[in-house]
Amino acid sequence: GENVEQHPSTLSVQEGDSAVIKCTYSDSASNYFPWYKQELGKGPQLIIDIRSNVGEKKDQRIAVTLNKTAKHFSLHITETQPEDSAVYFCAASGYSSASKIIFGSGTRLSIRP
Amino acid sequence: KAGVTQTPRYLIKTRGQQVTLSCSPISGHRSVSWYQQTPGQGLQFLFEYFSETQRNKGNFPGRFSGRQFSNSRSEMNVSTLELGDSALYLCASSLRETSYNEQFFGPGTRLTVL
Numbered sequence: 581g582e583n584v585e586q587h588p589s590t591l592s593v594q595e596g597d598s599a600v601i602k603c604t605y606s607d608s609a610s611n612y613f614p615w616y617k618q619e620l621g622k623g624p625q626l627i628i629d630i631r632s633n634v635g636e637k638k639d640q641r642i643a644v645t646l647n648k649t650a651k652h653f654s655l656h657i658t659e660t661q662p663e664d665s666a667v668y669f670c671a672a673s674g675y676s677s678a679s680k681i682i683f684g685s686g687t688r689l690s691i692r693p
Numbered sequence: 694k695a696g697v698t699q700t701p702r703y704l705i706k707t708r709g710q711q712v713t714l715s716c717s718p719i720s721g722h723r724s725v726s727w728y729q730q731t732p733g734q735g736l737q738f739l740f741e742y743f744s745e746t747q748r749n750k751g752n753f754p755g756r757f758s759g760r761q762f763s764n765s766r767s768e769m770n771v772s773t774l775e776l777g778d779s780a781l782y783l784c785a786s787s788l789r790e791t792s793y794n795e796q797f798f799g800p801g802t803r804l805t806v807l
Contacts, residue, residue: 614795614796622800623783623798623799623800623801624736624783625798626795626797629795669735669736680749680751681726681796683735683736683737684735686735686736
């Protein structure tokens with residue numbers, strides 16, 4: 581069945597450095613790729629998304645890149661800050677109403693002061 | 694604009710009981726999806742409702758069911774609870790069908806089955 585693999589499962593970076601989280605999906609029909617941030621005790625919050633007709637999207641310190649040929653997409657956070665510490669999930673879904681959204685297993689990002 | 698609300702926030706039940714969780718979507722949103730989140734399995738899709746109709750269903754046993762009302766509020770029910778049903782149950786709403794559309798998550802209901 582459809583699958584989304586996410587790496588790494590944990591990531592610790594120095595404050596001010598960059599963090600990169602990578603995901604690979606299996607369903608070639610996938611064309612919507614959101615990223616969610618989940619803080620302790622809260623539900624996931626959408627931080628950025630990308631659609632298949634775009635290769636890269638940036639929003640301030642956050643950027644996402646998509647390689648449809650290789651079925652890879654990545655989240656890049658630059659100039660990391662303590663408030664970036666959270667669990668990040670990638671996901672993939674398709675256009676049709678029957679398409680299910682599949683989530684990656686999550687990455688616990690810790691920012692060291 | 695108020696976000697997605699879920700009630701109750703915490704629930705403790707025993708094996709064999711049943712439970713009903715409630716979700717109120719963002720005003721104007723017509724799609725509600727439910728997810729189960731556990732440390733071992735991550736975020737797993739349960740089902741999606743749009744305009745009171747179930748549009749999609751994940752790979753969960755028939756003990757898990759749901760419904761959506763005309764005001765878009767949704768409930769999910771789990772019957773004959775098992776220890777493995779202990780999880781955070783998340784509800785998410787979106788303007789239209791989930792696929793290809795931004796979802797907004799609620800804070801979740803933490804269910805513990807003893």
